[in-house]
Amino acid sequence: MNAPRILAVTNQKGGVGKTTLTFHLAVRAAEEGHRVLLVDFDAQGNASTALLGSLPPTLRSHEGAAEVFLAKEIHPLPTPAGVDLLPGHQHLDGVDAFPFEDTPERLGFLLGLPYDFILFDTPPSVGLRNLAPLLWADRVFIPIEPNSFAAAGLANTLDTIVDVRATNPRLAFTILINRLIPNSSQQRAHIASLSGLAPIYSPYLANRVAVGGALDQCLPVWKYKRADPRLRHLWRALCGDLLYGRN
Numbered sequence: 001m002n003a004p005r006i007l008a009v010t011n012q013k014g015g016v017g018k019t020t021l022t023f024h025l026a027v028r029a030a031e032e033g034h035r036v037l038l039v040d041f042d043a044q045g046n047a048s049t050a051l052l053g054s055l056p057p058t059l060r061s062h063e064g065a066a067e068v069f070l071a072k073e074i075h076p077l078p079t080p081a082g083v084d085l086l087p088g089h090q091h092l093d094g095v096d097a098f099p100f101e102d103t104p105e106r107l108g109f110l111l112g113l114p115y116d117f118i119l120f121d122t123p124p125s126v127g128l129r130n131l132a133p134l135l136w137a138d139r140v141f142i143p144i145e146p147n148s149f150a151a152a153g154l155a156n157t158l159d160t161i162v163d164v165r166a167t168n169p170r171l172a173f174t175i176l177i178n179r180l181i182p183n184s185s186q187q188r189a190h191i192a193s194l195s196g197l198a199p200i201y202s203p204y205l206a207n208r209v210a211v212g213g214a215l216d217q218c219l220p221v222w223k224y225k226r227a228d229p230r231l232r233h234l235w236r237a238l239c240g241d242l243l244y245g246r247n
């Protein structure tokens with residue numbers, strides 16, 4: 001049995017598409033027959049809600065996603081899409097007080113879990129729930145909305161990645177432009193300033209009502225009847241590229 005591929009989605013900025021991307025990656029990997037675990041580190045539990053189709057259960061501070069830090073074994077919830085879920089919940093904040101020093105060695109525990117992919121959705125904040133997935137991951141995806149704050153946010157994230165590589169030298173990263181407004185020259189200028197900082201995945205992801213609509217229905221874009229064929233294809237191809245490292 002191969003060890004799981006560990007992928008994280010992060011950006012301390014809120015509302016840039018972290019949960020949307022993590023949800024799609026998890027569903028796509030499960031559709032392709034892989035064993036998938038999604039760890040929802042966000043107390044808002046949006047990825048958990050999308051996967052379960054309802055609000056996640058009320059859990060105690062050491063349960064749900066917190067299990068990856070402490071537990072001898074995990075107790076994931078099954079979901080209709082076939083993804084196993086360690087849910088986010090409102091008592092996850094306590095995780096941020098766990099000792100950082102113990103975090104890197106939990107990688108051995110994760111690599112022993114019976115999955116092909118372990119995916120981490122992270123909260124829009126700075127703390128252990130953002131840092132730990134970077135210490136464990138093979139690759140981190142950084143969705144960015146191209147606006148005047150994006151370059152500063154990306155520079156911070158890249159600094160963190162440089163620091164983390166002292167402990168996890170294999171960490172690779174991919175930047176994705178999300179919520180692009182077609183023909184916005186302002187956004188194009190922001191993207192040009194970002195590409196000086198790091199390579200960016202192409203194609204960019206446009207702001208499309210159907211993306212939000214699909215998530216509201218707890219469906220991936222490619223199963224959402226209001227999404228046009230091009231959009232469906234784009235998101236499916238994106239997930240394939242990111243899951244298998246074709247970027």
Ligand SMILES: Nc1ncnc2c1ncn2[C@@H]1O[C@H](COP(=O)(O)OP(=O)(O)OP(=O)(O)O)[C@@H](O)[C@H]1O
Pocket residue numbers: 013014015016017018019020021042046122123124178179180205206207208209210211212213215
């Ligand atoms: N390409 C897109 N087109 C249109 N809407 C999008 C797109 N990507 C994300 N959204 C919408 O933007 C909102 C924020 O997305 P999402 O929840 O994935 O961001 P997030 O980074 O996880 O936010 P948070 O930091 O609060 O966890 C959601 O309503 C989502 O449906």
Ligand SMILES: [Mg+2]
Pocket residue numbers: 018019020042046121122123
């Ligand atoms: Mg989110």
